[in-house]
Structure formats: structure tokens, C-alpha cells
Amino acid sequence: MISRIVSVIVFSVLTLLVVAQDIGTDRITMGKITDSRLNELSGMVKSFKNPDSFWVHNDSGDSARIFLIDKKAAVQAEFWLEGVSLVDAEDIAWFEEQGKSYVVLADIGDNRGVRKDIQLYIFEEPLYQAGQQRVLIAKEQIKKIVLRYEDKPRDAEALFVDPKDLTAYLVSKRDFQVGVYPIDLKVARAQGHAELKRACKLPMTFITAADIARDGQHIVIKNLGQVFYWKRDADASIIQLLQTKPDTLAYQPEPQGEAICFGEQPTTFYTVSERPLGLDAYLYRYHIAASAQQN
Template sequence: MAGPKLSALVRLFCVLGLLLTSAWPQAGLAATANETASQQFQVNAPQLREMSGISASPSRANRYWAHNDSGDSSRLFAFDEQGRVLTELKIKGATAFDWEDMSSFRDRSGSYLLIADIGDNLSFRPFTDVYLLTEPQTLTSPQMELAISRHFLLVNEDGPRDAEAMAVDSRERFVYILTKRDIHPRLYRFSLDALTGQPIPLNYLGEVRSIPSEDKHQAQGAGRITRFSPTAMEFSLAGDAAIIVTSGKTYYFPRLKNQTWLHALNQTPTVVNVNRMPQIEAGTFSRDGKKLLIGSEGVPAKIEIIPRPKTK
């Protein structure tokens, strides 16, 4: 049996141990910024069953647009960061073969949304589609209708490609598409000001070899997907950063002034950890660029809000 002095020393060391472990994180359990500050909400729209694309309104704070994956009709859902549905917007003049992503921008002529019907799991589509919409400023009823402003009919001159990631740079006036099932993701673009009435060739820019990092990037089998395959992409409205979303993590890329997007996306990214969700397919920046919103398929649709990473 321990004496009184030894028992007192044991109790003292136990108290010191508890104080030390509460003051510093344990090895391997250090919290990241998004682990301590992120929050998650659910979108109160039972019809939004397979959220595959999300984008912030370029003209209204706390308004977001989202759409389902293949199998749904041509429609968008507007909601806020409290999960309240603002309207269901039916799109006239658009088909919905395999909607995979969306983006938004604002210029001198107005506020716009872009919908990417670019999914091609079997790599057989000779053409894919992107639809341009003029964003409705006032949401007047639970259900609304809107006709497309323009249809971009896209053709890959190097053959069909499956893609789920699209972003727009309104200053350059280019829309970018990143493929999913290539050995290395391939970056393409086309102009918002391309001639109407004819197919638009996609301009191939190069490969993205930065995920999960430059030194750990590995080729994936042709036609296959991995946990590093892009499921969404977005540029900040200010054009100073990008994210690439995958089923496991999201990758953040700051962009320097006058730097090309291909160069920016080929830098080693900041890894953004996202809490487990059923199937992560969507991501965007908030309108002010201070937050990331990462979304998943499932009912109800779940979205995690994460502070934008700080980089030097």
C-alpha cells in the first residue's frame, strides 16, 4: 500500500497530466481551421435528392442555386444558408441529360448563371451542352419559370470526355471545364462570346497534376475514377482563387495577378478537410469570397460551410 506522501505525488502528477493534455492538442489530432469553424446545414427541398452542382448568386448575398444529377428535369433550386428554399426554377429551352456542375458571374450587362450538361460516363456524346441564364433578381413565388438566354453546343475535337467540373472567369470571358476520367484531369475552355448558331470547339489547355499534391500526384487508369477525380470546380467571383472538389477532399488554389488558371491549378493546393457526407459532388465560394460551401447528394441535401483557407 502506498504511503501518504507517495499518494499525494501521484495525485499531483495526474492533475498536471490533465492540465497539459487540455492545453495542447494530442499528436495526430491537431485541429485544422475548418474542423473548428465549419458548420453544416440541410436544404429543406425533398426534390433536391442528388445535388450535383451549386453556385452562389453573383448579385444577392445569402442566395445559392443548385441542381440535381442526371435523371431530373431541367430545374434549379434557390436557397439560403439557413436551408430555406426560396424557389424552384424550371428552365425552358434546356434538356437535362447529365447536369454535373454550375457557375455564376456578373458583368456590366447583368447577373448570370451557367449550367453544365457535360456528364458522359461512357464517353460517347459527340456534343455536350452549357446553358446561360439571366438570374432572376426577385423570387416571387415557390415555383417560377425562366427561358435560357443562350445554348452553347460544345464539341471536343480530341474526342468525347466525361467531365463534372466547370467554372467561369467573367473578366477573361472564358468558361473552363475539367475532365474526370482521363489519366490526368484535362483542362479546356471556350469563350462566352463565341459565335452563335454553330458548335463551339473546346480549347485544350493542358493537364492538372496537382491533386492531392504535386509530389504525390499519380495517374489513374484511363476511363476510371478515384477519390481524387474532380466532381466540381469553382473560381471565386474576384478571380483570385479556385477550388477543385473531389469525393474525399476539396483543394484550394490561390491565384496570383495575371497568372493563368492552368498555372494556378498546377500549384500544390491547400487541402480542405470536409466532414463525411454521402457523396460529395458540389462546391462553390460565397459571393464575398470568404467562405466555401461544399455539398453532397442525399436526402436531405447537406452542405458544409468552411472559412476560406488563409495562405501566405
């Protein structure tokens, strides 16, 4: 654990060399993680169907399930994916298609870089009903996409889906300059598989999470110590955007903060942490300074 933290600090210092400026934020504590089932939270995304709620999940070692938590970080229900066996789920994303909202659970973690294949699981977003505690998502409702890197296995913990064209973007974790890998979800869902080809590199490392705002114009990517922020011009592609220098959003590091997501508006984002060594973890809301939205 100590060596990992030291590595992150070193990487964060190196990353500062490419950052344009630091944008102010205001942080509010929304609630404390108290449910023992939420011991290693690694991914989070704002729910579309369930107001003031978030989809979260643990990483390696947990069962094939996700949780719906409210804005105070209390569990509303757990949702099980029938017929799915997870290895290391590390992020969760959302997209809308033909009036329906979908969840993407990314089983993409690979600490040792040995997995031949990794997987995405896509299913229509559940609508929570009061009183539900444990809900089964039928296997017939889940689409599995098998992914394989074109060169070699690698670790990844970050994925988001561009709402403009339904391209998913996977960001690797441990490369000294992390890679960005596009996935055409329309094609991948039809074929059931896709090859991961790197489209660009980013001069940062140890990336643990990413998200894109619902308007498709704002992106955040984080490691354990920093949150990088891009604002997109109307005609810019995601790859073009990510090759420009990001700003950083003021962020207070958490015990092991591996999850981030935008709120319903791009003026806010949320973070939550694992609970290493029994340390407390909280759901935080950050409000981004108005100047960032005007740039």
C-alpha cells in the first residue's frame, strides 16, 4: 500500500508538468459509506432513471452485482447480473439510445497484465421500486462484449461512453503514458467482440476513473491525486480533445479514491473512495467554478 501511494505521488508530480491551470471547486460531504457491502468501491455513475441516486460497484473479489445508493450514500438496493462471473470490475458508465438508458459495467481490471480477454456488460438501466432490496437482472437482458488488446494485456480502470455517437473510450492505468482505446458500441454489440487499438497517449499515469457529462461537452479523468478536465468544442472529436492540455479541478485526495462521475449538469461532479485499512469513506459533491464553464 505504501509503495503504491509513493508511486502515485511521483506520477502526480510528473503529470503537473503538462497541466495548464487549476480550477477551483467547492466540496460538500453528502454522506458516509457505512454499508459493509460497499468495501471496495471502484466505479460510480449518476443514475438517469432514478433521481438523486448513483450506480456503484466494488472491484475484484466481489460478486456480479451493482448497487443503487442515494445522495446520502445509503444503499437502496443491490442488483445481481444473472449468469455473469466478474474478474475485476473497475468502472461503470451510462448511455442513452432510442429513448432508453443503459448501464455499462466494465470488467477491465488486470493488475498483473495477464488476462487474455476483458469484458463489458451492457443492460437497460433498472428502475428502482420502493421496498426492493435484491433484484435479479435476467441474463437475457445482458449483452456481453469481449475485448482484446491488439498487442498485449494491460490493466485499466476507466471507461466512458460519448453520448454523441455511442463510442466508448477505455483508458489504461499503469502505462507511463496511458493509452486511450475507442470502442464502437454499435458494432461491438452486434458482433459481441472488439479489438482494442490505441488511438492516442496521454502524458499521465495511474488513471483510476473517467466520465463524460450528459451533454458530451465535458470530460473528467482522475488518478488518486488529481482530476483532469477537458471542455469540448462542438466540432472536436474525443481523441482530438484529449490530445490538448487539460486543466485540473481542485480535488482533495481520499483514502483510495477510484471513482468519479458528473452530476446531471456538468457544473458538478461526485467522488467516492474505497475503505482501505478500515478508513472512513464518503460521497462527495464538487461544484466547479463558473469560470471553467465559460472558457
